[in-house]
Amino acid sequence: MSTQYKINKLDTSGVGPLVDRHWRELREAKEKGMKIAWCAGPMFVYAYATPNIASHFMAGYAAYCGGRGMADEVLEAAERYGELRDTCSYHRLHTGMAAMIMNDWPVSNPQVLLPMPDLLIGGRFCTEMSHYMEAIHRRFGVKAVTIEIPSARSREDLPRLEKFLTNQVKETLIPAIEEVSGSKFDEENMRSILRPWKETCIIRNKCWEFFKKKPSPWTLWDYGVSIAPVFYAMGKPESLEYYNNLLKQLEERTEKNIPAVHPDGEKYRLYWDGWLPWSFLGKFIRMMIPYGAIPIAGRYPWEFFPHPEDINTEADDIIHEWIRLIYTSPNTLSYHDGPWGGQEHIEDLIQTYSIDGMLFFSSKTCRMWNLGQQEIIANIEKKYGIPGIVIDGDMIDSTMVSEDQIRTRIEALLETIDARRR
Amino acid sequence: MAVVAGVDVGSLCTKTVILDGNGKILSYDIMRSGHYYKGAAEESIENALKSAGLKKGDISYTLGTGYGRGAVAEADAEVTEITCHARGAARLFPEVHTVIDIGGQDSKVIGIGDNGRVTNFVMNDKCAAGTGRFLEVMALALSVDIGEMGDLFFASKEKVDVSSMCTVFAESEVISLFARGHKKADIAAGIAHAIARRIMGMVGQVGLREKVVMSGGVAKNAGVVRAIEERIETSLLVPHEPQIVGAFGAAIIASERMSATIG
Numbered sequence: 001m002s003t004q005y006k007i008n009k010l011d012t013s014g015v016g017p018l019v020d021r022h023w024r025e026l027r028e029a030k031e032k033g034m035k036i037a038w039c040a041g042p043m044f045v046y047a048y049a050t051p052n053i054a055s056h057f058m059a060g061y062a063a064y065c066g067g068r069g070m071a072d073e074v075l076e077a078a079e080r081y082g083e084l085r086d087t088c089s090y091h092r093l094h095t096g097m098a099a100m101i102m103n104d105w106p107v108s109n110p111q112v113l114l115p116m117p118d119l120l121i122g123g124r125f126c127t128e129m130s131h132y133m134e135a136i137h138r139r140f141g142v143k144a145v146t147i148e149i150p151s152a153r154s155r156e157d158l159p160r161l162e163k164f165l166t167n168q169v170k171e172t173l174i175p176a177i178e179e180v181s182g183s184k185f186d187e188e189n190m191r192s193i194l195r196p197w198k199e200t201c202i203i204r205n206k207c208w209e210f211f212k213k214k215p216s217p218w219t220l221w222d223y224g225v226s227i228a229p230v231f232y233a234m235g236k237p238e239s240l241e242y243y244n245n246l247l248k249q250l251e252e253r254t255e256k257n258i259p260a261v262h263p264d265g266e267k268y269r270l271y272w273d274g275w276l277p278w279s280f281l282g283k284f285i286r287m288m289i290p291y292g293a294i295p296i297a298g299r300y301p302w303e304f305f306p307h308p309e310d311i312n313t314e315a316d317d318i319i320h321e322w323i324r325l326i327y328t329s330p331n332t333l334s335y336h337d338g339p340w341g342g343q344e345h346i347e348d349l350i351q352t353y354s355i356d357g358m359l360f361f362s363s364k365t366c367r368m369w370n371l372g373q374q375e376i377i378a379n380i381e382k383k384y385g386i387p388g389i390v391i392d393g394d395m396i397d398s399t400m401v402s403e404d405q406i407r408t409r410i411e412a413l414l415e416t417i418d419a420r421r422r
Numbered sequence: 423m424a425v426v427a428g429v430d431v432g433s434l435c436t437k438t439v440i441l442d443g444n445g446k447i448l449s450y451d452i453m454r455s456g457h458y459y460k461g462a463a464e465e466s467i468e469n470a471l472k473s474a475g476l477k478k479g480d481i482s483y484t485l486g487t488g489y490g491r492g493a494v495a496e497a498d499a500e501v502t503e504i505t506c507h508a509r510g511a512a513r514l515f516p517e518v519h520t521v522i523d524i525g526g527q528d529s530k531v532i533g534i535g536d537n538g539r540v541t542n543f544v545m546n547d548k549c550a551a552g553t554g555r556f557l558e559v560m561a562l563a564l565s566v567d568i569g570e571m572g573d574l575f576f577a578s579k580e581k582v583d584v585s586s587m588c589t590v591f592a593e594s595e596v597i598s599l600f601a602r603g604h605k606k607a608d609i610a611a612g613i614a615h616a617i618a619r620r621i622m623g624m625v626g627q628v629g630l631r632e633k634v635v636m637s638g639g640v641a642k643n644a645g646v647v648r649a650i651e652e653r654i655e656t657s658l659l660v661p662h663e664p665q666i667v668g669a670f671g672a673a674i675i676a677s678e679r680m681s682a683t684i685g
Binding site for chain 1: 489501502503504505528539540541542543544545627629
């Protein structure tokens with residue numbers, strides 16, 4: 001380890017103020033008498049487009065708490081409330097927050113508290129998601145709507161599933177949003193959000209392409225942090241401005257040959273699979289950087305939310321158009337989450353981004369996404385000769401992350417890559 | 423050629439192996455790590471040097487491995503125990519393709535290619551089930567010396583299941599089994615089978631390729647070795663001193679690096 005590698009982070013400082021503003025506006029919305037929807041999964045857009053109801057994106061809140069080091073206190077509150085430690089940490093976080101509010105428990109940082117919801121919207125990718133909506137409904141008396149978003153087992157399934165989801169949205173979800181908000185769902189408003197949002201996401205995809213560069217001008221962590229403006233300033237000019245700045249930085253870095261890793265770029269280009277470890281982004285990168293290793297690409301950005309860059313904002317049926325993103329659009333979210341689509345997608349990423357090794361993040365409290373990890377590693381290793389490992393942990397729960405164990409695994413992976421290079 | 427040392431600082435034991443310039447083991451040491459890893463590493467090196475009739479200055483290159491590898495003050499470099507166990511096992515048994523290593527706080531299964539290098543590996547997750555520590559706690563619950571656990575396995579007459587994978591729950595289960603009148607030997611065998619079952623799952627993830635070597639302190643427990651053999655339906659090759667395989671591998675890598683430096 002003679003070279004002294006150091007991270008050369010992109011300037012993502014624009015994210016913080018956008019995040020703060022988002023949560024501040026949510027609190028203000030409640031004070032102004034607007035209704036609040038807590039949303040899990042990609043169905044938040046319908047609430048977002050309806051007047052008189054403000055949306056809270058539950059995964060975004062987890063990333064917010066994790067990134068700001070506020071998660072542990074809220075998770076502890078959930079346990080105090082009686083929540084099982086093995087359940088989804090995103091769910092526990094919301095239960096903990098609600099328990100703190102409803103019981104008026106002391107909190108060290110009031111920023112962690114958000115308004116209690118009037119509506120829960122669950123876009124169900126996993127069984128736990130709908131159950132956790134139901135649990136919050138049962139405990140705190142909040143109306144809940146859970147929508148099924150089944151993964152496609154084959155491409156032939158896609159149109160059928162798309163129809164199924166469209167019907168649920170039109171017949172169940174939108175009427176519930178209208179009832180709670182007291183306002184009509186506004187198709188034109190949805191289009192007006194989607195137009196600039198689409199433009200932002202097209203720029204974001206241009207940024208993503210920079211992962212192909214060797215050395216890479218940025219890391220997957222930079223990308224992860226930059227997810228926030230897309231959701232926190234959805235369809236707003238600030239989001240577009242953020243991504244234009246990001247693109248400019250990446251172009252400049254490439255032109256001047258400034259890599260993400262000092263002094264001369266990454267020695268190991270790693271693929272990251274699974275959730276991003278929001279509370280531990282710094283901890284993980286510090287385990288990789290001394291060796292010149294960085295996460296370059298991953299499935300996460302293509303796995304959990306649709307991609308509005310593919311949307312036809314002028315389509316006759318804009319409600320259905322959003323659902324098309326999940327099923328029959330080129331970046332079909334559902335197929336990528338299915339049994340074969342997932343592996344095909346990883347294979348594509350590995351080849352396109354010149355990956356040397358794979359890290360599969362196995363979340364202790366989100367087992368669904370861990371199924372098949374070893375099998376996929378074995379298949380890819382066999383086909384492409386690229387080694388991979390599973391590392392155990394959690395996105396936000398520090399009691400489930402053992403730094404020494406993770407460090408040993410990462411180092412052993414890098415040693416395995418070295419052995420193959422000889 | 424230069425004399426080198428490999429030091430494996432594990433959670434329970436620290437091991438040192440000293441090799442001469444021809445790759446021959448001059449001496450080795452195994453001692454409890456205790457709570458001060460740096461001191462344990464120093465003491466273990468000193469013990470091994472003394473056994474070999476050498477002094478500190480005779481060592482040209484030291485390589486640290488194990489969870490406490492960062493605590494080896496003398497180390498010129500560090501390598502993970504995964505690579506070291508693979509290298510050590512491949513030197514001892516050139517035909518090896520799978521290593522099962524059960525140490526104090528973790529267990530790992532390592533796949534090895536035809537060139538003796540690591541192809542893939544899995545480690546137990548954040549839990550001590552099926553490790554040396556697990557076995558120690560179980561020995562305590564059975565009120566037997568850990569060294570007796572292996573012999574008890576072979577004295578077993580009746581099948582007893584120890585189903586808990588959590589060390590603490592397994593301990594309570596052992597106490598309940600006693601309360602139900604089960605014999606010590608049968609419970610000891612049940613414990614060995616519980617470990618074997620867990621290891622079998624890890625072998626399944628890596629993919630079984632013969633020959634299979636077992637290393638680590640738990641390999642000294644003939645009962646666990648037999649139980650694993652039964653589960654994976656393959657004979658295990660167990661080195662004469664399975665506990666020093668990681669330190670031996672570290673010393674081999676140290677020797678190669680020294681040669682590269684000189685060369």
